[in-house]
Amino acid sequence: MHFSQIFVLPLFSVVAVSGLAIRDADNVDGEAKLAKRNCYPGGVNWGNEYQVALDAVDIVCRDEFVGHYDGLSEWSVCYNLSAGKRVNFNVRRWAGTPGDLSFELCQKYLRLEIVGCGMGGQSYQGNWRFMSDPNSGTC
Numbered sequence: 001m002h003f004s005q006i007f008v009l010p011l012f013s014v015v016a017v018s019g020l021a022i023r024d025a026d027n028v029d030g031e032a033k034l035a036k037r038n039c040y041p042g043g044v045n046w047g048n049e050y051q052v053a054l055d056a057v058d059i060v061c062r063d064e065f066v067g068h069y070d071g072l073s074e075w076s077v078c079y080n081l082s083a084g085k086r087v088n089f090n091v092r093r094w095a096g097t098p099g100d101l102s103f104e105l106c107q108k109y110l111r112l113e114i115v116g117c118g119m120g121g122q123s124y125q126g127n128w129r130f131m132s133d134p135n136s137g138t139c
């Protein structure tokens with residue numbers, strides 16, 4: 001009895017984690033307005049670059065992300081944080097219809113994975129998906 005529990009539990013948690021992204025994607029298809037955030041479970045953390053990354057959000061939202069998106073289109077921006085560290089931002093229009101992204105929405109949701117996720121993550125808000133991911137190496 002103890003034997004089977006030891007092996008079933010880790011396996012179950014792996015399935016639950018790997019199924020998360022797909023289920024969330026389904027949930028926000030269409031007009032659902034519920035925001036969901038998935039923090040990355042591993043990788044590089046924000047560490048000392050936390051504030052620099054928050055400041056970077058303002059810059060990339062203003063200069064790169066705000067504007068018009070075709071249905072299912074996406075835009076990626078890489079930003080150097082410090083020597084040997086970068087952040088990869090991505091915004092995707094998660095709907096077949098076009099839409100305009102405002103600075104406020106961009107800032108709020110790209111920051112969400114910095115403030116609330118030690119190693120970055122992604123979130124869904126309405127018809128958008130936002131990703132902030134710290135990585136080692138420069139752009």
Ligand SMILES: *[C@@H]1O[C@H](CO)[C@@H](O)[C@H](O)[C@H]1NC(C)=O
Nearest residue numbers: 078079080081086137138139
């Ligand atoms: C990031 O830093 C590297 C190394 O200094 C540089 O070559 C590259 O142009 C920088 N990229 C951006 C997007 O600033």
